[in-house]
Amino acid sequence: MRMSHDDLVLLLAETLNAEQEKAEEFLSAWIQSVKTEALEKGEYHVPGLGTFKEADGKLVFSPEDELAVEVNYKYAGMKPIEIMSAFSSRQIQEEDHKQPEEVEPVSPQKKGLDAEVEEPGTEEEELETGKKDESGKSFEDVFGVDSSEETTPETPDPVPPPLAYQTPETEPVGVSGSGRKETAEKKEMTATAGKPPKSGKKPASGENQSRVWMLPIAAAFILAVMLYFHFEGHLLHRQYTEEAMVSDTRSEAPGETGIGSEPMEHRIEATPEEEAEAEELPYGLMGAEEELLIGSYTIVLHSIANENRARIEMENLIDEGYKATFWQAQLGNGEHTWRVGVGQFETVSDAENAISRLPEPYRSNNFIIRIR
Amino acid sequence: MAQNNTEREIAAIISGALKQHREVTVRGFGTFTVHHNRQEHRQEKDGRILMAPPSDVITFTPEK
Numbered sequence: 001m002r003m004s005h006d007d008l009v010l011l012l013a014e015t016l017n018a019e020q021e022k023a024e025e026f027l028s029a030w031i032q033s034v035k036t037e038a039l040e041k042g043e044y045h046v047p048g049l050g051t052f053k054e055a056d057g058k059l060v061f062s063p064e065d066e067l068a069v070e071v072n073y074k075y076a077g078m079k080p081i082e083i084m085s086a087f088s089s090r091q092i093q094e095e096d097h098k099q100p101e102e103v104e105p106v107s108p109q110k111k112g113l114d115a116e117v118e119e120p121g122t123e124e125e126e127l128e129t130g131k132k133d134e135s136g137k138s139f140e141d142v143f144g145v146d147s148s149e150e151t152t153p154e155t156p157d158p159v160p161p162p163l164a165y166q167t168p169e170t171e172p173v174g175v176s177g178s179g180r181k182e183t184a185e186k187k188e189m190t191a192t193a194g195k196p197p198k199s200g201k202k203p204a205s206g207e208n209q210s211r212v213w214m215l216p217i218a219a220a221f222i223l224a225v226m227l228y229f230h231f232e233g234h235l236l237h238r239q240y241t242e243e244a245m246v247s248d249t250r251s252e253a254p255g256e257t258g259i260g261s262e263p264m265e266h267r268i269e270a271t272p273e274e275e276a277e278a279e280e281l282p283y284g285l286m287g288a289e290e291e292l293l294i295g296s297y298t299i300v301l302h303s304i305a306n307e308n309r310a311r312i313e314m315e316n317l318i319d320e321g322y323k324a325t326f327w328q329a330q331l332g333n334g335e336h337t338w339r340v341g342v343g344q345f346e347t348v349s350d351a352e353n354a355i356s357r358l359p360e361p362y363r364s365n366n367f368i369i370r371i372r
Numbered sequence: 373m374a375q376n377n378t379e380r381e382i383a384a385i386i387s388g389a390l391k392q393h394r395e396v397t398v399r400g401f402g403t404f405t406v407h408h409n410r411q412e413h414r415q416e417k418d419g420r421i422l423m424a425p426p427s428d429v430i431t432f433t434p435e436k
Contacts, residue, residue: 003389005399008382015381026378031401049383050430059402061432063390070391071406071428078425083413 035059066349073297073348076368077355083229285343285354289323292371297351298325298341300369301362310338317342341369390430402434 013023037044038052038059045051050063069076282293301317304310310326317324322342329339342358345351351368358366386404389396396404411426 001392001394003385003394003396005397008385008396008398011385012378012381015385016378027382027398028400030379030382031398034401046379046383048380049387052432059432059434061402061404061430063430067387067390068430070387071393071430075425075427080422080424083421083423 066347069348069352073368073370076348077299077352077366283344283346283350284323285345285357286321287323288318289325289344292325293344294371296344296346296371297348297368298345298371299343299351299355299358299362299366300339300341301358301366302326302340303329303337304340305335305337307338310340314340339369341371344371393428398435400435402432405431405433407431 009020009023009027012018012027013020016023016026018026034044034046034052039054039057043051043053048064048067050061050067053060053062063071282291283296285299302310302313304313307328314324314326317340323344324340324342326338326340328336330336342362343351343354345354348368355363355366355368386396386398390404390406393406395406398404406428407430409427409429411424413421413423415421
């Protein structure tokens with residue numbers, strides 16, 4: 001997958017209908033002019049390629065926006081997703097008085113998520129989706145939503161284990177069950193140290209009563225946090241981890257069915273002009289799909305293991321007026337999945353613009369792929 | 373005019389190769405490559421933890 005200098009000269013000679021020696025001269029002259037202009041005037045713009053600038057005596061290149069998007073077409077439209085809000089993070093830090101500063105950014109070496117969207121057309125080649133990293137942690141491990149990873153306290157705890165953000169090294173960053181218990185024990189020791197118990201009476205009954213009332217409140221709070229991150233995890237799961245999603249759909253995971261079965265709350269009403277345009281041109285988001293345009297881009301909304309379910313989702317989208325299609329894709333592990341996409345677009349930019357017209361949850365859960 | 377045409381053709385050849393994620397080496401100039409950034413999560417100053425998506429970016433290494 002390399003284009004050498006000689007390949008470039010050969011192609012240039014063919015394009016310009018010139019001898020290779022002449023093409024070599026053209027190329028050398030162009031290189032010289034780029035270097036001279038960039039180093040002397042500060043920058044030099046090459047239309048269709050990008051801008052060369054001078055920085056510390058070296059050439060620095062910035063590609064044109066359109067080229068950058070075309071190269072990044074597999075991940076176009078993806079935006080950073082918040083996986084833990086500031087409120088949740090602060091809440092956990094406040095609860096953990098012992099190690100509040102341990103919530104630190106996770107280094108790339110420690111991150112356990114290495115999922116990607118597959119290469120269109122060569123999906124079997126380089127899927128890293130669902131692979132576990134060196135630390136052996138998967139997607140669920142990172143977010144602590146996998147019940148199998150929950151730490152079991154040595155002694156039975158009436159409160160469910162809290163859901164704290166954990167590094168892949170399984171070091172509890174937030175609150176651990178044992179940590180909280182130690183804190184509580186310390187508090188109890190501190191409280192009883194200043195007030196010696198009276199003889200013949202039970203010590204500190206008021207404190208025990210308040211502690212009993214706190215338990216259900218704490219349990220309800222922890223349950224709510226667990227549900228929140230469970231839902232968030234599935235959203236991420238759908239957007240980034242294609243392979244993991246396939247393995248989930250084999251067991252009919254709730255994340256797949258949940259998003260796929262959600263009704264469209266905001267139906268897009270296609271204007272007459274858009275409908276007319278859709279009838280005239282094969283490209284677009286709305287309208288009937290008359291032919292599959294190989295090489296065009298489409299927005300994938302569903303990735304489902306079951307063909308019938310994929311067909312149903314496609315028909316639902318068609319009923320909504322979308323130009324929808326579905327096809328079978330092979331993943332790197334040999335598994336197959338059925339993808340449902342809407343629209344056919346000439347460029348990635350067109351597909352990105354169309355995403356903004358999609359209703360939720362599709363607007364936030366999709367990726368662009370090239371039809372091959 | 374001829375120089376503009378040559379420049380346009382050179383840009384088209386290089387950008388076409390980069391769109392196919394091919395590495396392009398230009399002797400006496402440098403190497404264009406498509407670098408893959410893996411997705412990663414980071415923590416903002418306000419405590420939020422964000423998951424940044426993966427991306428493919430063009431890098432240029434000038435020849436020494």
